[in-house]
Amino acid sequence: xxxxxxxxxxxxxxxxxxxxxxxxxxxxxxxxxxxxxxxxxxxxxxxxxxxxxxxxxxxxxxxxxxxxxxxxxxxxxxxxxxxxxxxxxxxxxxxxxxxxxxxxxxxxxxxxxxxxxxxxxxxxxxxxxxxxxxxxxxxxxxxxxxxxxxxxxxxxxxxxxxxxxxxxxxxxxxxxxxxxxxxxxxxxxxxxxxxxxxxxxxxxxxxxxxxxxxxxxxxxxxxxxxxxxxxxxxxxxxxxxxxxxxxx
Numbered sequence: 001x002x003x004x005x006x007x008x009x010x011x012x013x014x015x016x017x018x019x020x021x022x023x024x025x026x027x028x029x030x031x032x033x034x035x036x037x038x039x040x041x042x043x044x045x046x047x048x049x050x051x052x053x054x055x056x057x058x059x060x061x062x063x064x065x066x067x068x069x070x071x072x073x074x075x076x077x078x079x080x081x082x083x084x085x086x087x088x089x090x091x092x093x094x095x096x097x098x099x100x101x102x103x104x105x106x107x108x109x110x111x112x113x114x115x116x117x118x119x120x121x122x123x124x125x126x127x128x129x130x131x132x133x134x135x136x137x138x139x140x141x142x143x144x145x146x147x148x149x150x151x152x153x154x155x156x157x158x159x160x161x162x163x164x165x166x167x168x169x170x171x172x173x174x175x176x177x178x179x180x181x182x183x184x185x186x187x188x189x190x191x192x193x194x195x196x197x198x199x200x201x202x203x204x205x206x207x208x209x210x211x212x213x214x215x216x217x218x219x220x221x222x223x224x225x226x227x228x229x230x231x232x233x234x235x236x237x238x239x240x241x242x243x244x245x246x247x248x
Contacts, residue, residue, distance in 0.1 A: 049138060056141050057133050060152055063224035064129040071220055072122040078115035083216035085114045085209060088202045090189060091181075106181040113182070114205070117175030118213035121168040125160070125217050128167070132159045149229060153222040161214060168210045176205055
């Protein structure tokens with residue numbers, strides 16, 4: 001324990017020195033609202049607010065379900081280099097030294113527990129994301145359809161991140177309980193954050209993992225949103241094909 005503490009104190013002190021085409025659907029909305037005429041006017045005129053609203057929500061439901069299912073599986077985080085949760089920066093910078101003094105196993109165990117914690121927590125995100133979709137107003141839908149490429153993802157961050165973090169944290173705390181390196185890190189990282197040598201968001205393992213888990217969820221949702229925008233007709237819904245086909 002003393003060896004662990006000494007290495008961590010030293011490391012912390014040197015830290016400062018180290019799918020649907022939503023755009024196409026937006027065009028449909030504008031045309032239905034009285035935009036410029038095109039050769040597709042007849043098809044567009046057959047679309048209703050309900051169809052465009054339902055089309056978007058169906059697309060987003062498909063996207064968030066896939067994202068959560070992928071991340072919530074075993075190795076959903078640990079086996080995906082895009083979202084795998086690494087050691088906090090303060091530990092990464094002294095990891096080589098830890099391994100030289102026989103602490104490599106502790107580092108590996110902490111990485112495993114952090115990623116397993118995220119995988120266990122992520123299923124809690126599905127209900128929050130689906131409820132957020134249900135609560136979308138027509139104005140929200142229009143904003144997403146006519147907004148930037150990640151407009152839906154940004155909407156989810158705004159409407160779900162606080163509640164999602166509250167759901168994730170207790171699960172993460174349980175998963176990392178009794179991990180010696182985590183306990184020791186928390187003790188000295190909190191001290192380091194008070195002196196500005198450890199980032200505040202990295203001062204506690206559980207908060208760090210919770211934030212990384214949220215980042216992973218929104219990253220995968222963003223990837224699903226991008227796929228939906230790029231290949232609308234690759235989706236299975238006849239409603240969505242109808243909506244986007246009218247915009248072609």
